[in-house]
Amino acid sequence: MAKVDEPAPPPAIPDEDLTEEAALQAELAVSPELVAGSVGEYLRASLARVKAGQTGVLPVVAGLILVSILFQSLNSHFLTAGNLVNLLVQAAVFSLLAMGEVYALVLGEIDLSIGFVAGIGGVVMAELAKPSTGWPWWASIAVALAVCAAIGMLQGSIITRIGLPSFVVTLAGLLFWQGVMLRILGAGGSVPINNTVINDIASGNLTPMAGWLVMLVVVGLFGLATWRRDSKRRRAGLVAPPPNLTLLKIGAVLAGGVAIVALCNTDRGVIVPISGVPWVVLVVFGVLAVWAFVLGRTRLGRYMHSIGGNAEAARRAGINLAWIRTVALTLTSFTAGIAGVVYASRLRSISTALDGGTLVLYAVAAAVIGGTSLFGGRGKALHGVLGGIVIAAIDNGMGLLGFSAASKFMVTAIVLLAAVTIDALARRGRTPGT
Amino acid sequence: MAAVDEPLLRLRGVSKTFGPVQALTGVDLDVPAGQVTALVGDNGAGKSVLIKCIAGIHTPDSGVISWAGRPVHIRTPRDAAALGIETVYQDLALCDNLDIVQNMFLGRERVRRLLLDEEQMETAARETLSSLAVTTVRSIRQPVASLSGGQRQSVAIAKAVLWNSKLVIMDEPTAALGVAQTAMVLALVRRLADRGHAALIVSHNMNDVFEVADRIAVLYLGHMVDVRPVAELDRQIAVDLMTTGTSTRVSPSRERPGGEG
Numbered sequence: 176m177a178k179v180d181e182p183a184p185p186p187a188i189p190d191e192d193l194t195e196e197a198a199l200q201a202e203l204a205v206s207p208e209l210v211a212g213s214v215g216e217y218l219r220a221s222l223a224r225v226k227a228g229q230t231g232v233l234p235v236v237a238g239l240i241l242v243s244i245l246f247q248s249l250n251s252h253f254l255t256a257g258n259l260v261n262l263l264v265q266a267a268v269f270s271l272l273a274m275g276e277v278y279a280l281v282l283g284e285i286d287l288s289i290g291f292v293a294g295i296g297g298v299v300m301a302e303l304a305k306p307s308t309g310w311p312w313w314a315s316i317a318v319a320l321a322v323c324a325a326i327g328m329l330q331g332s333i334i335t336r337i338g339l340p341s342f343v344v345t346l347a348g349l350l351f352w353q354g355v356m357l358r359i360l361g362a363g364g365s366v367p368i369n370n371t372v373i374n375d376i377a378s379g380n381l382t383p384m385a386g387w388l389v390m391l392v393v394v395g396l397f398g399l400a401t402w403r404r405d406s407k408r409r410r411a412g413l414v415a416p417p418p419n420l421t422l423l424k425i426g427a428v429l430a431g432g433v434a435i436v437a438l439c440n441t442d443r444g445v446i447v448p449i450s451g452v453p454w455v456v457l458v459v460f461g462v463l464a465v466w467a468f469v470l471g472r473t474r475l476g477r478y479m480h481s482i483g484g485n486a487e488a489a490r491r492a493g494i495n496l497a498w499i500r501t502v503a504l505t506l507t508s509f510t511a512g513i514a515g516v517v518y519a520s521r522l523r524s525i526s527t528a529l530d531g532g533t534l535v536l537y538a539v540a541a542a543v544i545g546g547t548s549l550f551g552g553r554g555k556a557l558h559g560v561l562g563g564i565v566i567a568a569i570d571n572g573m574g575l576l577g578f579s580a581a582s583k584f585m586v587t588a589i590v591l592l593a594a595v596t597i598d599a600l601a602r603r604g605r606t607p608g609t
Numbered sequence: 610m611a612a613v614d615e616p617l618l619r620l621r622g623v624s625k626t627f628g629p630v631q632a633l634t635g636v637d638l639d640v641p642a643g644q645v646t647a648l649v650g651d652n653g654a655g656k657s658v659l660i661k662c663i664a665g666i667h668t669p670d671s672g673v674i675s676w677a678g679r680p681v682h683i684r685t686p687r688d689a690a691a692l693g694i695e696t697v698y699q700d701l702a703l704c705d706n707l708d709i710v711q712n713m714f715l716g717r718e719r720v721r722r723l724l725l726d727e728e729q730m731e732t733a734a735r736e737t738l739s740s741l742a743v744t745t746v747r748s749i750r751q752p753v754a755s756l757s758g759g760q761r762q763s764v765a766i767a768k769a770v771l772w773n774s775k776l777v778i779m780d781e782p783t784a785a786l787g788v789a790q791t792a793m794v795l796a797l798v799r800r801l802a803d804r805g806h807a808a809l810i811v812s813h814n815m816n817d818v819f820e821v822a823d824r825i826a827v828l829y830l831g832h833m834v835d836v837r838p839v840a841e842l843d844r845q846i847a848v849d850l851m852t853t854g855t856s857t858r859v860s861p862s863r864e865r866p867g868g869e870g
């Protein structure tokens with residue numbers, strides 16, 4: 176059918192009168208790594224994009240460097256191995272929650288309940304693992320995560336089946352799950368965790384040798400997959416980055432891995448020597464890897480982006496909007512459950528002091544600071560991790576300087592405003608006149 | 610291809626009401642393969658409702674839709690796509706945040722071992738675009754947001770071709786386009802029919818209709834008042850039919866074929 180008595184090659188359509196402005200926009204829209212012939216060209220193309228407001232993760236990385244320089248100049252303890260590893264551990268809960276929130280934001284929705292859903296996850300795990308119940312650690316965590324996923328599925332179903340705004344349904348969720356958490360914790364208000372495996376999630380470390388091995392295996396797999404994919408594309412004559420650039424990318428990831436492991440393997444103990452990569456860092460990178468994969472390389476992730484970009488187009492393409500939305504909100508709550516487990520593990524207990532309201536606001540702020548759009552259609556798991564680290568850095572640095580919680584809130588708010596402003600301005604720059 | 614005496618798509622007595630509003634009343638229409646059929650009518654004549662009935666967005670209340678001589682029920686856009694019916698909407702059902710390849714395969718991505726097969730999709734998209742001589746885009750990996758109106762329309766049409774659609778429905782394909790872009794899209798529509806696809810276009814623009822269409826169908830207040838080869842109509846008759854449902858003129862004057870508008 177396609178090749179029905181095809182006539183001689185069709186005459187070329189007359190070129191449109193592309194204005195210079197439109198041509199420039201088209202130029203900038205293409206990711207530089209796809210069109211650059213060399214590393215030099217790549218850098219020039221990247222610079223042009225940044226100038227035009229297409230900044231990617233650059234603002235958050237620049238912000239992180241700025242914050243580090245500022246705090247280091249005010250307190251020389253900020254950039255020590257001990258504090259930086261501590262910062263990574265502090266950032267874990269924010270980063271995990273933010274990665275969950277990214278799913279909701281990509282759809283153009285929001286989930287306000289994840290702070291207390293994380294609390295429910297922590298409470299369920301603690302209740303099951305406490306000696307009087309006596310479940311093994313893995314079963315306690317599995318049930319806690321399943322409960323959180325079920326909460327997400329319930330809220331997602333209410334949002335999609337009845338057609339209510341996610342803002343309202345998850346706001347109700349915020350109140351309801353807080354109530355449930357307080358009810359379970361009761362008058363005592365606290366459940367201690369004595370299981371060593373669970374506590375080691377946040378406070379245990381890999382041995383230095385194991386840290387190196389894990390890092391090399393992970394970077395090796397990443398490098399191999401990246402190299403094979405890019406060379407396959409080059410062979411097939413598709414748009415692909417030049418070999419130098421692929422190598423550069425793999426080299427950068429290797430350098431990052433070496434830096435993190437070297438940092439964590441430095442002795443940071445005060446009384447007894449402590450070193451090694453914290454387990455929780457591995458948890459965050461593991462979730463990052465899987466979620467980046469889901470959002471970037473699978474049909475499910477593609478559909479989420481399309482719904483956030485143009486829900487009507489997605490519907491006309493035959494995508495089941497209600498189902499994809501429900502799945503995304505389920506993944507949001509599931510990720511919140513992981514954050515709750517890490518939170519409880521870090522405090523070695525779960526109590527009524529858990530402030531899910533602040534946690535969720537930090538999660539949304541972290542995702543947006545990292546580069547995820549509040550307007551839907553754009554978001555990566557990496558944004559959540561980077562944004563979480565920024566929030567933790569502000570918290571940690573201001574803590575070192577002896578500022579109160581009040582000042583921390585105000586500074587975090589200003590950083591958030593700056594991030595949203597950059598997002599809005601970049602958006603305006605991206606779509607001229609449409 | 611369809612049997613010689615059966616058009617690819619045949620509607621008989623299709624009616625649709627929305628509450629008290631009778632949008633379509635007993636509409637008959639044949640859409641043959643290899644030809645461009647234009648559907649014209651005033652605002653509110655029911656053009657959009659009719660194409661949505663074919664595209665599976667609305668379900669007709671009564672009437673028969675036959676596809677290649679066989680009665681079919683089209684309940685969802687997926688049903689329509691399964692038959693080989695693709696619709697290119699006026700408001701361009703493209704996702705601005707996705708690139709050209711991602712948009713062309715949206716909803717029907719090729720997957721290998723759970724992963725999106727980007728290489729295969731990109732190759733297929735590139736071949737389709739070049740076979741249609743859509744050559745003005747810089748990279749098929751650029752987001753649709755950065756394309757001009759004509760380029761976007763071309764991508765939307767190429768998407769239909771990529772899926773080997775037998776019938777491509779286009780709702781106002783040239784609305785909001787400049788002169789050069791309109792020419793580009795009309796050339797694409799013509800090429801589509803020459804390749805053996807059936808094309809059904811809805812348009813307000815009589816210049817476009819008379820330039821590209823082989824047959825013209827006129828809707829008036831939900832009734833199909835006339836379906837004729839373009840040679841048996843001129844602009845004046847078409848406008849009469851669209852605005853009043855009848856025309857006192859019977860055939861175009863031989864002296865000025867095509868009319869002057």
